[in-house]
Amino acid sequence: MTCAWSTIRPAAAGALALLTALVLLALPGAAGAAPRPNVIVVVTDDQAVQTLRRDTMPTVTERVGGQGTSFTEAIVTTPRCCPSRASMLTGEYAHNNGVFRNDYRQLREKASTLPAWLRRAGYRTIHVGKFLNLYRKARGPEAEAAPGWDVWHTIQEPNTYYDYDLSVNGRVVHYGNSDRDYVTDVLSRRAARLAGRSAARKQPFYLQLDEWAPHVGRGRGTGPCGTGRYPQPGPADETLYQSEPLPRPPSFNEEDMSDKPSFIRDQNPLEVGAVERDYRCALASLRTVDRGIERLYGALRRSGELDDTIVVFTSDNGYFYGEHRLRGKVDPYEEAVRVPLVMSVPPRLLGGAREPSEVDAPVASIDIAPTILELADARPCRERRRCRTMDGRSLVPLLRGEEVGWAQDRAILVEYRGGFEHSVSCSFRGVRTAGQVYVEHTMVPNPATSQCEPRVEIEHYDLEADPFQLDNLYPADPMTGAAEREAELAGRLATLATCTGVAGRDRRRGTRPFCE
Numbered sequence: 094m095t096c097a098w099s100t101i102r103p104a105a106a107g108a109l110a111l112l113t114a115l116v117l118l119a120l121p122g123a124a125g126a127a128p129r130p131n132v133i134v135v136v137t138d139d140q141a142v143q144t145l146r147r148d149t150m151p152t153v154t155e156r157v158g159g160q161g162t163s164f165t166e167a168i169v170t171t172p173r174c175c176p177s178r179a180s181m182l183t184g185e186y187a188h189n190n191g192v193f194r195n196d197y198r199q200l201r202e203k204a205s206t207l208p209a210w211l212r213r214a215g216y217r218t219i220h221v222g223k224f225l226n227l228y229r230k231a232r233g234p235e236a237e238a239a240p241g242w243d244v245w246h247t248i249q250e251p252n253t254y255y256d257y258d259l260s261v262n263g264r265v266v267h268y269g270n271s272d273r274d275y276v277t278d279v280l281s282r283r284a285a286r287l288a289g290r291s292a293a294r295k296q297p298f299y300l301q302l303d304e305w306a307p308h309v310g311r312g313r314g315t316g317p318c319g320t321g322r323y324p325q326p327g328p329a330d331e332t333l334y335q336s337e338p339l340p341r342p343p344s345f346n347e348e349d350m351s352d353k354p355s356f357i358r359d360q361n362p363l364e365v366g367a368v369e370r371d372y373r374c375a376l377a378s379l380r381t382v383d384r385g386i387e388r389l390y391g392a393l394r395r396s397g398e399l400d401d402t403i404v405v406f407t408s409d410n411g412y413f414y415g416e417h418r419l420r421g422k423v424d425p426y427e428e429a430v431r432v433p434l435v436m437s438v439p440p441r442l443l444g445g446a447r448e449p450s451e452v453d454a455p456v457a458s459i460d461i462a463p464t465i466l467e468l469a470d471a472r473p474c475r476e477r478r479r480c481r482t483m484d485g486r487s488l489v490p491l492l493r494g495e496e497v498g499w500a501q502d503r504a505i506l507v508e509y510r511g512g513f514e515h516s517v518s519c520s521f522r523g524v525r526t527a528g529q530v531y532v533e534h535t536m537v538p539n540p541a542t543s544q545c546e547p548r549v550e551i552e553h554y555d556l557e558a559d560p561f562q563l564d565n566l567y568p569a570d571p572m573t574g575a576a577e578r579e580a581e582l583a584g585r586l587a588t589l590a591t592c593t594g595v596a597g598r599d600r601r602r603g604t605r606p607f608c609e
């Protein structure tokens with residue numbers, strides 16, 4: 094037996110060494126394998142495109158945008174908080190992930206989202222801030238971490254700027270009304286600390302910081318913004334921007350509303366003072382958000398991870414400041430569907446290519462998850478299990494400056510199904526291309542009955558000729574170019590309304606069409 098073992102051991106040892114080497118090569122960051130990058134995603138709440146300015150958010154514009162790429166035609170596919178964030182986490186349109194309202198319980202396949210996919214790829218996943226609406230109702234009063242998250246520092250609803258609870262890995266921590274309790278500062282301190290600690294672990298991390306600002310919310314009654322009807326700035330910024338003029342584009346308190354849907358055209362002009370205060374307070378609240386992002390950069394610099402971290406900045410939807418006599422979100426005009434999207438990626442992940450400073454190709458919130466997965470070399474499923482079929486496309490070619498091959502006329506679906514709200518469409522679906530918007534409202538609110546009623550009302554705008562959406566072209570004159578475009582857009586909408594996946598990347602699911 095001794096002789097037999099002596100002849101077997103060298104062969105077994107060689108096989109074991111080979112197996113060990115293969116396993117080590119497969120591990121993230123192992124010798125011989127390129128280390129996976131860290132990923133930080135910061136999402137603001139209700140941020141209009143025009144509020145991302147060099148004076149309000151210098152870190153985002155100069156550090157993230159200055160070293161990376163700004164997507165000037167970024168669209169959210171459902172312009173409301175929870176549905177939009179669900180699409181970011183799944184890469185799917187609402188008609189595929191199930192979330193049309195502010196209700197986490199609608200989300201299908203809750204354990205199959207971006208953080209879960211990254212965790213399986215070896216990432217430490219960290220959530221800080223606001224999560225999908227009504228998550229606490231779905232999970233119970235302690236609100237432990239949602240599936241896929243290793244670290245959970247999440248605001249307990251109701252969301253407020255002061256006097257709130259934070260779930261810290263299932264343990265509830267209360268914050269009061271002192272300066273240090275201001276929610277944006279608390280979240281940014283925690284995010285920076287967690288990023289620094291995670292970098293020290295030598296394991297790639299994914300950190301998502303979901304801000305509450307600049308959402309309207311309860312403050313503590315101090316300063317011109319503290320009444321609860323406006324965003325609440327940080328303690329040092331309460332009087333900032335209070336002389337800032339309100340932008341008044343041609344659509345502001347739009348004079349002729351006769352071509353708008355019934356629930357829009359009946360609106361009275363808005364009181365300018367309230368809208369102006371809303372805008373000023375939103376600008377001021379974003380200063381603290383930006384300082385928090387600078388805090389994150391400081392943590393990355395100190396840990397030596399700055400050159401190995403992807404940073405993404407965006408918002409869950411835009412916001413109306415009086416355009417079309419509206420204040421808020423949801424209705425599918427440009428002010429609600431367009432959002433800031435800025436991304437900075439380490440050059441090694443782009444093959445040494447220099448990122449373009451701006452990209453004007455049509456991109457969407459559903460593109461964020463597939464982009465991160467490609468850069469992290471991860472997949473949206475487990476082996477031999479059904480994948481979640483993402484509808485979005487990776488933005489990596491655009492980040493490399495390769496716009497050739499990207500569909501410049503790509504149609505992006507916008508869709509929503511909700512309940513009765515005054516001046517807000519109950520249900521719509523539409524398409525937005527680089528130059529056209531076509532929307533079919535299928536359920537509209539009736540203020541007389543406070544009910545949603547089935548009725549089709551259609552809008553069509555030529556964004557190149559009419560960027561402020563003042564002239565609804567529907568119904569276009571027959572036998573004209575506008576009528577041909579209308580028919581084409583209606584056909585593309587009918588296709589996209591049930592689409593799933595991307596041609597050439599995904600397997601067709603039954604007879605359902607691919608997304609664009």
